[in-house]
Amino acid sequence: xxxxxxxxxxxxxxxxxxxxxxxxxxxxxxxxxxxxxxxxxxxxxxxxxxxxxxxxxxxxxxxxxxxxxxxxxxxxxxxxxxxxxxxxxxxxxxxxxxxxxxxxxxxxxxxxxxxxxxxxxxxxxxxxxxxxxxxxxxxxxxxxxxxxxxxxxxxxxxxxxxxxxxxxxxxxxxxxxxxxxxxxxxxxxxxxxxxxxxxxxxxxxxxxxxxxxxxxxxxxxxxxxxxxxxxxxxxxxxxxxxxxxxxxxxxxxxxxxxxxxxxxxxxxxxxxxxxxxxxxxxxxxxxxxxxxxxxxxxxxxxxxxxxxxxxxxxxxxxxxxxxxxxxxxxxxxxxxxxxxxxxxxxxxxxxxxxxxxxxxxxxxxxxxxxxxxxxxxxxxxxxxxxxxxxxxxxxxxxxxxxxxxxxxxxxxxxxxxxxxxxxxxxxxxxxxxxxxxxxxxxxxxxxxxxxxxxxxxxxxxxxxxxxxxxxxxxxxxxxxxxxxxxxxxxxxxxxxxxxxxxxxxxxxxxxxxxxxxxxxxxxxxxxxxxxxxxxxxxxxxxxxxxxxxxxxxxxxxxxxxxxxxxxxxxxxxxxxxxxxxxxxxxxxxxxxxxxxxxxxxxxxxxxxxxxxxxxxxxxxxxxxxxxxxxxxxxxxxxxxxxxxxxxxxxxxxxxxxxxxxxxxxxxxxxxxxxxxxxxxxxxxxxxxxxxxxxxxxxxxxxxxxxxxxxxxxxxxxxxxxxxxxxxxxxxxxxxxxxxxxxxxxxxxxxxxxxxxxxxxxx
Numbered sequence: 001x002x003x004x005x006x007x008x009x010x011x012x013x014x015x016x017x018x019x020x021x022x023x024x025x026x027x028x029x030x031x032x033x034x035x036x037x038x039x040x041x042x043x044x045x046x047x048x049x050x051x052x053x054x055x056x057x058x059x060x061x062x063x064x065x066x067x068x069x070x071x072x073x074x075x076x077x078x079x080x081x082x083x084x085x086x087x088x089x090x091x092x093x094x095x096x097x098x099x100x101x102x103x104x105x106x107x108x109x110x111x112x113x114x115x116x117x118x119x120x121x122x123x124x125x126x127x128x129x130x131x132x133x134x135x136x137x138x139x140x141x142x143x144x145x146x147x148x149x150x151x152x153x154x155x156x157x158x159x160x161x162x163x164x165x166x167x168x169x170x171x172x173x174x175x176x177x178x179x180x181x182x183x184x185x186x187x188x189x190x191x192x193x194x195x196x197x198x199x200x201x202x203x204x205x206x207x208x209x210x211x212x213x214x215x216x217x218x219x220x221x222x223x224x225x226x227x228x229x230x231x232x233x234x235x236x237x238x239x240x241x242x243x244x245x246x247x248x249x250x251x252x253x254x255x256x257x258x259x260x261x262x263x264x265x266x267x268x269x270x271x272x273x274x275x276x277x278x279x280x281x282x283x284x285x286x287x288x289x290x291x292x293x294x295x296x297x298x299x300x301x302x303x304x305x306x307x308x309x310x311x312x313x314x315x316x317x318x319x320x321x322x323x324x325x326x327x328x329x330x331x332x333x334x335x336x337x338x339x340x341x342x343x344x345x346x347x348x349x350x351x352x353x354x355x356x357x358x359x360x361x362x363x364x365x366x367x368x369x370x371x372x373x374x375x376x377x378x379x380x381x382x383x384x385x386x387x388x389x390x391x392x393x394x395x396x397x398x399x400x401x402x403x404x405x406x407x408x409x410x411x412x413x414x415x416x417x418x419x420x421x422x423x424x425x426x427x428x429x430x431x432x433x434x435x436x437x438x439x440x441x442x443x444x445x446x447x448x449x450x451x452x453x454x455x456x457x458x459x460x461x462x463x464x465x466x467x468x469x470x471x472x473x474x475x476x477x478x479x480x481x482x483x484x485x486x487x488x489x490x491x492x493x494x495x496x497x498x499x500x501x502x503x504x505x506x507x508x509x510x511x512x513x514x515x516x517x518x519x520x521x522x523x524x525x526x527x528x529x530x531x532x533x534x535x536x537x538x539x540x541x542x543x544x545x546x547x548x549x550x551x552x553x554x555x556x557x558x559x560x561x562x563x564x565x566x567x568x569x570x571x572x573x574x575x576x577x578x579x580x581x582x583x584x585x586x587x588x589x590x591x592x593x594x595x596x597x598x599x600x601x602x603x604x605x606x607x608x609x610x611x612x613x614x615x616x617x618x619x620x621x622x623x624x625x626x627x628x629x630x631x632x633x634x635x636x637x638x639x640x641x642x643x644x645x646x647x648x649x650x651x652x653x654x655x656x657x658x659x660x661x662x663x664x665x666x667x668x669x670x671x672x673x674x675x676x677x678x679x680x681x682x683x684x685x686x687x688x689x690x691x692x693x694x695x696x697x698x699x700x701x702x703x704x705x706x707x708x709x710x711x712x713x714x715x716x717x718x719x720x721x722x723x724x725x726x727x728x729x730x731x732x733x734x735x736x737x738x739x740x741x742x743x744x745x746x747x748x749x750x751x752x753x754x755x756x757x758x759x760x761x762x
Contacts, residue, residue, distance in 0.1 A: 052372050053445035056300040064441050065288050065299040070315045072327050081314040089113045090310055096245055097283030103245040108225050114317050115224035128161050128321045131226045140269055141179045141233040157262050159241035161320045162232055178334050179235035182346045234269040238328050239320040240278040247283030250301050263291035264371035271377035271395050275329035279316055286313055293397040294494045352498045353423035357381045360389045374398050381500055392503040397494040398568050405567045406499050412535055417528030419565045424499040504548035504563050508622055511549050515680040516744040520559035522619050523737040528562050530730055533608045540606050541569040542614045543586040544622055587648055588639055589617040592705035595649035608726040616691055624668055631668030661689055687740035694732040
């Protein structure tokens with residue numbers, strides 16, 4: 001899914017930080033730094049408002065989060081931590097607190113000493129190393145020949161840990177991760193970049209060059225702390241470390257947002273991972289962050305000036321070096337995955353529902369800056385003995401309360417227009433911490449109340465009466481893989497799920513349909529929605545990329561049939577809800593009634609008539625996306641990620657007002673001959689206007705965007721009444737589309753008829 005088409009409700013987005021001292025200006029004159037600040041402010045507000053940030057309650061003893069982490073350490077390492085706490089490097093690091101400068105050198109010395117005590121033979125046992133980023137921004141590794149677009153915001157952790165291995169070709173150390181197993185990088189750690197490649201590298205970093213491993217015969221040992229010289233990628237990170245010398249930074253929301261954003265980028269490239277551990281060491285204070293697909297858990301601040309706190313610091317460092325991949329958030333088996341070689345390239349083998357599949361090119365990634373969400377990832381797939389990539393494998397992290405997409409597709413099997421499922425697996429629960437522990441040990445993080453005058457810690461400017469990271473934005477767009485927590489505050493755990501379906505390459509935005517095929521596809525879409533509703537379900541996540549187009553089983557090969565995919569958010573029409581948040585879907589296409597509803601009081605539930613309206617917006621905005629310059633501008637303005645849900649609803653209402661439909665729609669729609677011609681698009685515009693009247697203008701002739709008697713369907717009479725409303729609406733829409741198709745299929749007859757009526761004065 002494209003980023004534009006998959007903006008969703010309640011997006012838990014996070015800030016983009018930049019290492020540039022002079023922020024670049026965008027086309028609109030706004031600097032990247034200003035945009036990053038606005039995104040950070042809105043993101044933290046959204047995370048806070050939706051109760052995604054949980055902070056440990058003040059502790060009289062050790063933090064329970066740190067206790068659980070310590071309990072996972074082997075006994076020998078726990079004992080080692082108590083002995084190593086006496087080393088001078090611990091005191092040196094703590095003495096650097098409040099120095100006003102960077103204390104990364106002192107931390108590097110500390111972790112280097114602790115690492116040396118547990119290093120084995122890296123050639124036999126690769127192990128884990130601390131890596132220092134320096135001025136090297138993190139990048140993503142290219143997988144299967146597909147370049148992953150990464151924003152140029154210079155994002156990087158201060159330190160991170162990663163598994164390493166000896167590269168057989170170069171004799172140097174190289175990262176060891178699922179990504180490098182599938183596609184080994186030609187760059188080893190010993191390949192130090194030239195000055196020309198890094199003209200801005202600071203003199204301080206130049207004093208710590210990366211040592212090569214080619215000269216091991218002369219006694220060059222494996223250094224405990226490595227420097228990242230383009231060898232490591234987001235794909236390789238295990239834990240993240242942020243180091244500050246100022247102890248007061250431990251409570252700075254900007255610091256929290258920074259580490260969570262880096263965790264989000266890490267998990268974006270590690271689709272099989274549930275959480276990332278982040279550590280913030282600010283002067284003499286320490287916090288642990290557990291950034292998962294569902295929430296952010298932040299430990300209480302630990303004081304490092306006493307022995308217990310210093311032991312906790314050493315234990316955290318040893319945990320990052322010695323814990324198993326599973327304890328660090330990876331799914332079991334992905335540290336040594338089974339692979340197969342096809343056409344000279346390694347491919348991952350996965351088991352889904354007891355069936356083995358080979359994964360190919362990745363086609364869908366989670367979006368940038370989004371932590372909480374489904375994190376949908378899609379690969380092309382095939383059976384090991386097949387030669388064509390005719391399936392697609394999807395990995396996602398939906399709410400545990402939701403029914404499995406495979407279970408829904410099994411119930412919809414055989415329905416025309418519904419993608420065919422091949423295999424799906426049982427859910428894998430994250431039982432690291434349960435809801436009862438959450439409520440006993442944590443409290444929801446509340447946004448600091450505005451003071452008389454506080455300094456914005458991200459921009460460095462004074463703002464009268466504003467709190468750090470304060471934002472006036474009420475909501476953000478969400479990505480395709482997240483939903484807004486509109487239910488009363490509660491914990492919604494997520495589970496990892498896998499499914500394999502047939503692969504249909506063409507989608508609505510990639511097909512660029514001309515008027516006549518477009519109306520045929522639109523008609524097929526409405527028929528598919530109706531068939532799904534007859535089976536008792538609503539899709540709730542219709543978007544352009546979820547509408548696939550094919551000519552299979554279509555007698556008229558000139559025009560496509562619609563096949564719907566991605567039923568993760570599908571819900572039964574009748575019956576109790578799942579308990580997970582209900583306001584779901586792509587914001588741009590959501591019904592106005594759903595956008596305006598207050599879920600705590602209105603009791604509005606996504607029903608069949610809402611699907612009918614979504615199908616209207618789906619095609620209408622696809623037309624504007626390809627329309628005139630004014631139409632494209634209208635489409636773009638409707639997707640502003642800083643609009644509230646009510647503002648989006650108001651913009652949609654404004655799009656449908658009388659003067660807009662008569663005066664602006666003709667200017668918005670396509671008109672060039674290459675796109676089908678002005679005459680044809682004028683017919684499509686008239687069809688859109690007719691569907692609008694069927695959906696949103698009642699018998700009184702007044703616009704009404706709330707469907708009567710559509711709340712929760714209760715009893716047989718409520719179900720019957722609702723179904724009749726949908727059938728009447730659908731019948732009118734299909735008639736309108738049919739008339740438009742007839743006019744486009746016989747334009748000469750239509751023109752003759754118009755000429756005749758003009759002559760007769762009819």
